[in-house]
Amino acid sequence: GTKLLWGTANAFSHKRYMSGASTNPDPEVFAYKAAQVKDCMDATKRLGGSNYVLWGGREGYETILNTNMTLEMDNLRRFLELVVDYKHKIGFDGQILLEPKPHEPTKHQYDFDSASCLAFLRSAGLEKEIKLNIEANHATLAGHSFEHEIAYAIANKALGSLDINRGDPLLGWDTDQFPNSVSELILPFYHIFSNGGLEQGGLNFDAKIRRQSIDPEDLFYAHIGGMDVCAKTLLAVEKMINDNILPDYVSKRYEDWDKDLGNFIHSKDATLEAIHQKVIDDTIEPTPRSGNQEYLENILNKYL
Structure with a gap:
């Protein structure tokens, strides 16, 4: 009704x-x-x-x-x-x-x-x-x-x-x-x-x-x-x-937040000083990763 x-x-x-x-x-x-x-x-x-x-x-x-x-x-x-x-x-x-x-x-x-x-x-x-x-x-x-x-x-x-x-x-x-x-x-x-x-x-x-x-x-x-x-x-x-294509891709893109460094950042032990020291100790030098926007836009178009 x-x-x-x-x-x-x-x-x-x-x-x-x-x-x-x-x-x-x-x-x-x-x-x-x-x-x-x-x-x-x-x-x-x-x-x-x-x-x-x-x-x-x-x-x-x-x-x-x-x-x-x-x-x-x-x-x-x-x-x-x-x-x-x-x-x-x-x-x-x-x-x-x-x-x-x-x-x-x-x-x-x-x-x-x-x-x-x-x-x-x-x-x-x-x-x-x-x-x-x-x-x-x-x-x-x-x-x-x-x-x-x-x-x-x-x-x-x-x-x-x-x-x-x-x-x-x-x-x-x-x-x-x-x-x-x-x-x-x-x-x-x-x-x-x-x-x-x-x-x-x-x-x-x-x-x-x-x-x-x-x-x-x-x-x-x-x-x-x-x-x-x-x-x-x-x-x-x-x-x-x-x-389930988009969730799989997004999960993979952010998966490192569930690993050692990501977990440490969210732990109570993390401070700016501690993170600073970890960058030095682990020789952290980030490598840029593609966001693959064009690929995902093509995937989306398949559903239209």
Whole structure:
């Protein structure tokens, strides 16, 4: 049957939020947003939602000339604390997700990318309470690939859910186009499903048809094509995982970390002085090794 993937609140379109929501210089705006989010969290719980997403489109600033960044970030931390507290109070068993985006509509957004979001959550002590909802087009706007943002979140046990869309590489804004390329999705999906999947998360089409696509069937073509591309990518990823070529190569590339020197570096006996002495005693002179990128790219193409 139909299930609600996540709920959220629009705290960026109305002019009251033009200078931020929880980062607004006016505490009345903070309070209004908090009240709005409470209502949306209540609705998400009643509808059986699996997640609640926080996207801070206005949580940032335009110019440092009129901005108290310390206070704004303190207020954003306070807001996130209130959300987590309320989640536990009402018994909402879904995930709370923070969605990174570097800019647009605000020039400098505090939730720039996965790394900055996780650093911010750690500064608030909330890294175990809030995960990330990662969008493909937001990743590219931040100068990252979709798979980089996903892999970073996985490495930090923070991947929650995905907005599965694409941008136009020739444009510098969020175009929110439907996915239509297996080659763009295969590495993101590979990293997700070779590391346990999305658990309570899912794939959300945060996308819209193009301005000139005005026929009713265009909306169907977009959704059907997007779902078909995701399905085709999943089949390719299943074969990749079963063939196990990439994990074997990566394991071999890093295998020396499981040998004497690698184990010593991670031992309690290792200090800078001790490592320095070991380099002298063992006459360590590293020999560069190829990363074999072209070979691996050719291997990847076999699955497309």
